[in-house]
Structures are given as C-alpha cells and as structure tokens.
Amino acid sequence: MAEPKELLYPEKWLLKASTGDRVTCELRMRIISGMIESGTILSENKLAADFAVSRSPVREALKVMASENIIRLERMGAVVIGLTEKEIEEIYDVRLLIETFVFERLVRMDVSELVRELSKILEMMKVATRYEDADEFSFQDVLFHETIIRAINHSHILMIWNNLKPVMESLILLSMRARFKEKYEDFDRIIKNHELYIEAIKAKDRDLMIESLHQNFDDVQGKVEDLWMSQQILSKGVEQND
Amino acid sequence: MAEPKELLYPEKWLLKASTGDRVTCELRMRIISGMIESGTILSENKLAADFAVSRSPVREALKVMASENIIRLERMGAVVIGLTEKEIEEIYDVRLLIETFVFERLVRMDVSELVRELSKILEMMKVATRYEDADEFSFQDVLFHETIIRAINHSHILMIWNNLKPVMESLILLSMRARFKEKYEDFDRIIKNHELYIEAIKAKDRDLMIESLHQNFDDVQGKVEDLWMSQQILSKGVEQND
C-alpha cells in the first residue's frame, strides 16, 4: 500500500491490521480532517489505484464508512458526507445518551476496579502530555471512555460505541495534534476534567458526571472549527484530482 | 442462489436486493430463529456452498452480522452468538434509549404530519391483521417505529436505528408469524397499543409514551421464549451439518 502523501492515521496502530483496515482508517482520517472535501465522489477503482491496492479492501472501507455515516453509498460512486457542525452535535448527543445510560448502571455497581483502571489511564495521559505525544494521548483518551462503557458489560451499548468510536478517535486525534502545537495549556484542563469524571464515578454523582461530560465535549467541539480551517487551507482537494 | 430449504426471509422484500443482501437477510433469520444454533461455527466456504454463491456476498453478510452482534468474527470461522434473553433485554434498553430521546425532540416539534403518517401505517396494520398477513404486519410495525425516529431528522440516531433495525425486523417477523397461528387475539392489543403511542405523540405525553413503549416491548418479549421453543423443536441444527 504505497502512499503518495504521508499517512494521517498513526502507523503504529496498524501494525497487525489488514489492508482493508489500513485503507479504512486512512480514508476516514482524510475525510474527517477535510483533506477529502465533503461532496467529493469517491470511486472504488480510483481509490484502489491511489492506495495501490485492489478493490476488495476499498469496498470494505466504503461499507464501513457508510455505516459510520461519513460517506453515502449511491448507485455510482460514494459521496463524502464528512462531518458538518450538525454531525458533531449529533455525535455529542449520542455520546451523552450512552454515557448517561452507562452511568445509571455504574451507580448500582462496584466501581472500585473501574476507578483504578481509569486512574491508570489518566496517568498515561499525563505522561503523553509531558512528552507531547498527541497520538498516544488520543489513544488513552479514547480508551478512557471505552473503559467506562465496557464496565457495564452491555453488548449493545458497546455496539453503538463501536460504531461511533472510529469517528470519535479520528476527531480526537486531529484535535489533539492541532492543540499540541498551538494550545499546550489546554491539556491541563483536559486532564483536570478527566479527574473530575473519575471523581463523579467514584462518588456516583450524576450532576458532576454530566458536567464533566459537557466540558469534555466543549473541549473537542471548540477546537473543531479551528482545526477545519487549518486543514482546509493545507489541503484543497488533494486526492481525487482528475 | 438455490436453496435447500424454503427461505425464512420474505422473498418479496428482496426483489431488487443483491445476492449479498439476500444472504445477509436469510442468514440473520436462521440465526435469530435459532435454526442455526448459538455457538455454531460458520465457515465462509461452507456457507457459500450452502447458498450456492461465491464467498464475496457471504463475507459481506458476515461483516454485517458481526456489526449487529449476532455473530463474532474470529481468526478461523465466525461464531454464532444469536439472541440470548440478555441480548433481547439489551435491545430493549437501546430502543427505550433512542425512542425516549426521539420523544424529547418530538415534544418540541410540530407532529401533525407525523401523526397523520403514523395513522396511515396503523390502518395498514389493521388490514394486514384482517388478512392474516404476518409479514406485511411486521413490515408496517417496523415502519411505524422507523417513521417516528426519522421524524426528528437526526442522522446519528438514525444510524443506531439502522444498526438495530434488521435484528428487530427479524425478531418481529418471527414473533408475528408465530402469533398469527396461535394467538390471533394478540393483534387487537398490539393495534391498541400503537394507537396509544400515536396518542402520546399527539398529546406530547411522556409517561403515556413510555408506558406504551414498555407494553410494546412486553408484547414482543413475552412471545420470544415460546417462539424459540417451537423453532428449536422444528429445527435441530439443520445447516452446517458436517
């Protein structure tokens, strides 16, 4: 899978991944970052040529991204939807919905083990911050929320998360990378906020949890526009150029 | 796609469908009905042979069903998860979650058009009942809930629904077919309950909505066990017989 430009998705996360996964992750990043603009029509053949792979993994990628609602499969070609502001708000709705649900379950459980696990992840995030490793930080951030969701052992809620996760991951990845360069001081706040979240779980305090969840969202959301602007400038229809 | 046994999934719903969709729908029905027992290991090659198609559409089907959480893709072979009682409850959780969310949006909208649409669907359901058309009834039942969800125009909530829908559809289909034979009187209650749901939307009455939603679930849930028992007897590992 020779690439014309450098990859947006961390290669170290794809060590054991199939070609299909690689294409999926990379394409997703290009779409969410705005490198491939909304409205672009993707062709299986062209993508296969661009990535120097066959149509099989590309088809797979398109199917996955269609289920994630970032592209729309049509009769001829896949239309890029991307992430509009409305989409981001919708993702937030869903996260709020499922994490609230999860919290309701957590208050009826023993959360000591979970809290311990979350504390560990938080420590990792702190280290990642010190070493300015945006990708590692993002990984731990996503893991943080996934760990909470997994704790209630609800396969269908996990299913929703699994569908949401890749887009969230890409979004966080892009957001964090941008901020390590520009707004390093943000990370103190993010860490603090996660501490608050752990505290809410430990104390089983609903309001605190909702508050930190909102803040957590504002953290990502606030930067998304900036991110897009910078990305849009960097790349004006780089791929799919006829 | 020559079939050894008659198909569980309504053929008239697959008129314009691809081979991949056909395989997906049929396999899903066989799994949910219990015809393919939980724990069975599915092989792409074997399935392709059984359905007399190539591996391509089978692979597609397995990917889809894995995202629906009714099978689990492993290194070698796909393990059938099926629907345990826990799974059904989980699906209920999710439905309650999203339909409650939807309702919160609806109370802030003009629902006259939606109510009109729902009334139409309800009339269709009544006709289907009179003519004892379980499949048509199921179709309208699913459409009823989808119509409500679509009304709020929330692509990510719709995304969750789209992931849930096929399993719901299969479940309802099997449940309704069983009841048309055994418990015809149930349908009056189901219709009444849907009327209640419409009423709740019209009156924007949260409690009434939750109540009818719960009843609606109990309607399906109550019958699932019976359904399984009858199905299990009918079919003891019909497919995948080495």
Add this chain to the structure above:
DNA sequence: ATAAGTATACTTGTATACAAGTATTATAAC
C-alpha cells in the same frame, strides 16, 4: 442547430484465483 440513437468508458456486484497462515492429522522416533 438540435434531437435521437449508438458507442464507449465508466460503474458496481459477483465469481474465481492465489497467497499466507493456522489447525488438524498422520507419521515417525523414542
């Protein structure tokens, strides 16, 4: 110049071929 029809270059969906890897089974050594 315009309209209709045909040719061509795309598109997707399915089948098949191939490669790399993993269980299983059989065989051989002890």
Add this chain to the structure above:
DNA sequence: GTTATAATACTTGTATACAAGTATACTTAT
C-alpha cells in the same frame, strides 16, 4: 504409549476477472 515433526486440509485476506448496468459523449439524421 507418548512426543515431536511433517504433511495436509482447512482458514482468511487480497487480487483479478467477468458480467450487467449506467452515464457520458459522440455521431448521425433531420
């Protein structure tokens, strides 16, 4: 009989080939 090794029959993932259908562009007729 048990263990280790080798052969075989699977598995998935990817590439390629092919068929059917659709949009575009060109040609031809009016």
